[in-house]
Amino acid sequence: MHDVTHAKQRRRDLILAAVFVALAACVPLFVKDVYVQNIMVLTLMYAGLSQSWNILGGYCGQISLGHALYFGLGAYVTAILLTKFDVLPWFGMIAGGLISALIALALGYPTFRLGGHYFAIATIVIAEIAYLLFLNWDWAGAALGIDIMVREDSWAKFQFTRSKLPYFYFALFFAAVAWLVTWWLENSKWGYWWRAVKDNPDAAESLGVVVFKSKMGAGAISAFLTAIGGAFYAMFVSYIDPDAVMSFQFSLLISLPAVLGGIGTLWGPVLGAAVLIPVTELTRSFIGGSGRGVDLIVYGSLIVIVSLTRPDGLLGLFSRKRKKEAVR
Amino acid sequence: MTAETIIQSLASGLLMGLLYGLIAVGLSLIFGLMNIVNFAHGEFLMLAMYGAFFLFAFFAIDPLLSMPLVAAGMFVFGAAIYLLIVRFAMRAKTNVGMVQIFATFGLAIVLRGLAQYFFTPDYRSISHSWLGGKTISIGGIFLPVPQLVGAGLAIVAFGALYFFIKRTDFGRALEATREDAGAVALVGIDQNRVFALGWGLGSALVGLAGAIMATFFYIYPDVGASFALIAYVVVALGGFGSVFGAFAGGILVGLVEASTALIMPPSLKAVGIYAVYLLVVFIRPRGLFGSI
Amino acid sequence: MTITRRTVLLGATASAALLPLAARAQTKEVVIGVIYPLSGASAQIGVDAQRAFETAADIINNKYDFDLPLARDEGLPGLGGAKIRLVFADHQADPQKGRAEAERLITQEKVCAIVGTYQSAVAVTVSQICERYQIPFLSADNSSPSLHRRGLKFYFRAAPHDEMFSKAMFDFFDVLKKKGQKIETLSLFHEDTIFGTDSANAQLALAKERGYKVVADIKYRANSPSLTAEVQQLKAANADVLMPSSYTTDGILLVKTMAELGYKPKAIVAQDAGFSEKALYDAVGDKLEGVISRGSFSLDLAKKRPMVGAINEMYKKRSGKDFNDYSSRQFMGLIVMADAINRAKSTDGEKIRQALVATNMPGDHTIMPWKDVKFDAQGQNDDADPVLLQYVNKTFVTIFPPQAAVAEAIWPMK
Known part of the structure; x- marks a missing residue:
């Protein structure tokens, strides 16, 4: 009985996602304003990034506050390969993803043994070390960063002077892939283990070794996807420097949508990004010009209020009714 | 590199380290009590520094004298933050860890915004205080008086805190609440009151640090950021929840920072701190003196 | 559109x-x-x-x-x-x-x-x-x-831009040298941002070209909690001129830390930024009598x-x-x-x-x-002559180039 409803639920999720992607793909037909398109691109990018983060942070419960490391690596590998070796960004993207995945495996081995806050601070600190090294690495542009000159529209080079549409569709593709990977993982052997460990800490003992390996795998997948997002960002903004792609602030930004939307859920990151990113952009654009920090107050208050009133994320708004019924 | 440079480096590192410890201990106390990391800790420090600055600017009270006032103000502020915000963050049934991280993170952003709104983004500093700019020289080794006083204050504060937790009723209540909150409620100790007092105490300690720092550091809305990360590392290095750990962690971080700068480009000196943190937790996953 | x-x-x-x-x-x-x-x-x-x-x-x-x-x-x-x-x-x-x-x-x-x-x-x-x-x-x-x-x-x-600014500083050193001042060694102190890196690169190139010895080239992390280690190295090098490229925050901390560690540079020639901000002089102006900063503006005008x-x-x-x-x-x-x-x-x-x-x-x-x-082909105005200003008696006076100067430079600083 349970399995039947579960399978139904999963099929419903998949159909819902397909509908969303189809609807989103049509939006640019009606919305021509580049500024709004820009916000949509960022929203999709953060949805994808946060979804990638959610695999490790939500499902495995390994709260990483250092994902800027993978994001930055993806951005840097792509930009360096393109500007110094004329390697097309599509290959750079894959290279960045693979390098990040390897690094995630190497780091996962010692860090996954650490508990809660020790793990979180270790991830911050590792990302900070990478940030400082890039800031002092002259060959990689150091503080000057890497400026990617855009001269003409080209799909091969993934560069477009004015049009936001190619970036929009790539970001949509990225978010959809990250969602699909999560959807698939949820129902895999790994997904069952993770749930088992969460629901029943005693199960962790007996599953210890295999769960550790599955976490390593989750870390690598999460890093790979995050790096793809970083590569996309480098091409989208066409300029990167350590502050913009590797700072601690960025690690928080990657995890924030998942937390606000609903951590460890399939739809949380999407919902979180859809709320958070437009709010961030609009508060800055329309009240940030005052120079008095009103935008920060609004943005920060929103985070506090949501995390206090909806601890299970905004997604709780949708499933609340269902839960209430279940309780009764 | 002469012996003098090395001694001077280590001496300065030790003084800075004690101050880091003082900044961090409030964080450690709060964590030990209720398993919460306050991500607005740097902003608490910023507010304390502004407190000392405004008391000096408007009432000409030297930071050394205003220190108790600032600490008292921060006590009230910290307790209020607990009662108004953190208390609710702890009620979460799911993802308690993430909820409190982001509730305090959001609070940090709000506090920065408010500081910018009310205090303006201008850089402030206290130009003439009793301690500011004074320095003692012993055999060619220079020890700045503000940091010296800060270090002494840190030692006294740690000593008092240790005594307080081990020897007083309230301290024992703190310990007991941390061991088993449920049982404590049965005995008739109001958990909320204990937690509020814990937040007050933790914030008062960062208030002390802020008042001393106002004598030699610049003040602006984002000033807390550079100290916050160091404070987290100090606390984790020493072991979450261990007051003595924060003390030792602070000293270690100060010394490592100073010695890294001797052998590496100064722009990478934080790398030394981070590397030592990783080394310690890879060997001892609960930090140097951590038990939880 | x-x-x-x-x-x-x-x-x-x-x-x-x-x-x-x-x-x-x-x-x-x-x-x-x-x-x-x-x-x-x-x-x-x-x-x-x-x-x-x-x-x-x-x-x-x-x-x-x-x-x-x-x-x-x-x-x-x-x-x-x-x-x-x-x-x-x-x-x-x-x-x-x-x-x-x-x-x-x-x-x-x-x-x-x-x-x-x-x-x-x-x-x-x-x-x-x-x-x-x-x-x-x-x-x-x-x-x-x-x-x-x-x-x-x-x-x-x-x-x-920074190269023009730095060039003015070295022109000034050359003039002082001709007048018999001893300027042989320089200490660079710059933050790890674009500004600091560009400024230091220009100064390093000019020092090499004109035969000045850079005895300390210290790159520091912007908004560091402490600059003690950095200042110690500056003190040990004790160059004839200290050339900081710092914003207000680090500028204030630099000056305070120098005083605390008993380091009094013979002369400071700053790459503007923090050293033209009122906040810095409000905080540590008393320790900066005679500091020189480049600028593109002077109230003397x-x-x-x-x-x-x-x-x-x-x-x-x-x-x-x-x-x-x-x-x-x-x-x-x-x-x-x-x-x-x-x-x-x-x-x-x-x-x-x-x-x-x-x-x-x-x-x-x-x-x-x-x-x-006037803009050249790259869009840069090459005729924007920078000036050097010296902080004397709580105001800035123009000391270089000669056509803009209203006072002689005090060298070394107090």
Whole structure:
């Protein structure tokens, strides 16, 4: 009985996602304003990034506050390969993803043994070390960063002077892939283990070794996807420097949508990004010009209020009714 | 590199380290009590520094004298933050860890915004205080008086805190609440009151640090950021929840920072701190003196 | 997008041609975008910049008796007296946000030109976007030399860049040396940002070229909690000149730490930034008697050009501060841009660009000690002569170059 409803639920999720992607793909037909398109691109990018983060942070419960490391690596590998070796960004993207995945495996081995806050601070600190090294690495542009000159529209080079549409569709593709990977993982052997460990800490003992390996795998997948997002960002903004792609602030930004939307859920990151990113952009654009920090107050208050009133994320708004019924 | 440079480096590192410890201990106390990391800790420090600055600017009270006032103000502020915000963050049934991280993170952003709104983004500093700019020289080794006083204050504060937790009723209540909150409620100790007092105490300690720092550091809305990360590392290095750990962690971080700068480009000196943190937790996953 | 703008423009020119009087009567607006950090760590700069731009807009839009382009007219006479309207945007020192704001200003607010940005990293992306939309961008106060060397057609900078500033410092050293001062060794102290890196690279190259020995080249982390280790190395090197490239925060901490560690440099020649900020002198001015900073502005000029003093008063009324190196450059940035729009008689990007290329503003029609404002093929004004200022008795006096100097340099510092 349970399995039947579960399978139904999963099929419903998949159909819902397909509908969303189809609807989103049509939006640019009606919305021509580049500024709004820009916000949509960022929203999709953060949805994808946060979804990638959610695999490790939500499902495995390994709260990483250092994902800027993978994001930055993806951005840097792509930009360096393109500007110094004329390697097309599509290959750079894959290279960045693979390098990040390897690094995630190497780091996962010692860090996954650490508990809660020790793990979180270790991830911050590792990302900070990478940030400082890039800031002092002259060959990689150091503080000057890497400026990617855009001269003409080209799909091969993934560069477009004015049009936001190619970036929009790539970001949509990225978010959809990250969602699909999560959807698939949820129902895999790994997904069952993770749930088992969460629901029943005693199960962790007996599953210890295999769960550790599955976490390593989750870390690598999460890093790979995050790096793809970083590569996309480098091409989208066409300029990167350590502050913009590797700072601690960025690690928080990657995890924030998942937390606000609903951590460890399939739809949380999407919902979180859809709320958070437009709010961030609009508060800055329309009240940030005052120079008095009103935008920060609004943005920060929103985070506090949501995390206090909806601890299970905004997604709780949708499933609340269902839960209430279940309780009764 | 002469012996003098090395001694001077280590001496300065030790003084800075004690101050880091003082900044961090409030964080450690709060964590030990209720398993919460306050991500607005740097902003608490910023507010304390502004407190000392405004008391000096408007009432000409030297930071050394205003220190108790600032600490008292921060006590009230910290307790209020607990009662108004953190208390609710702890009620979460799911993802308690993430909820409190982001509730305090959001609070940090709000506090920065408010500081910018009310205090303006201008850089402030206290130009003439009793301690500011004074320095003692012993055999060619220079020890700045503000940091010296800060270090002494840190030692006294740690000593008092240790005594307080081990020897007083309230301290024992703190310990007991941390061991088993449920049982404590049965005995008739109001958990909320204990937690509020814990937040007050933790914030008062960062208030002390802020008042001393106002004598030699610049003040602006984002000033807390550079100290916050160091404070987290100090606390984790020493072991979450261990007051003595924060003390030792602070000293270690100060010394490592100073010695890294001797052998590496100064722009990478934080790398030394981070590397030592990783080394310690890879060997001892609960930090140097951590038990939880 | 282009189509709509062109139609609007066509319509505007057509109606202007048909009804010159009516066109003049109806107050048209010329919208200029201004992108600065208005929140975050460098918000103070952005807020001060707002006041500087408002002062410039006031002078352009209303009648003032100054020898400054557009001061004596109301609005832009070339566009039928149209008034300038500024739209401010906040980039929070993030290149991505700067880029998004530039795009928003261009497409939504329909600005015809953009001025910015303080942080050089943001200028990189903003200027790229402007290039793509063919809208002129003027760097009011970015000093990174790499900015104008990227082959952009719509990039302009009226003020000097770090290499020009550093060159002035070394020219000054050469002159002192000839007079018999001992200047052989230098200590560089710079932050790990674009500004610090560019500045140090220029100084290292010049030192090598002119035979000065760099005994310490210290790169530090911006906004460090402590600079003790760094200052110790400076003290150990004890060079003839200390050359810091630091912003206000680190500048204050540097000076305090030097005093605490008993290090008194023989001379400090600073790459502006923090060393031209009032906040730094409020904090540690008593320890800085005789410090020298490069600049592109000097209030001394008010003695020769009274309007400089009058405009400074206007700015002071708004901001509570005197013009400094940043606010003066921001002010001039808008004047130069408005002057070009006026001569272009159009708000079309390409026409304004051509007018900017043709700019020839004599130095005495500015508030700066510059020879003139003329742009080279890369959009850089090579005639923006920097000055060196010395902090004596709580004010800055110009000491170099000789044609601008009002006093002899005190060397070594007190």
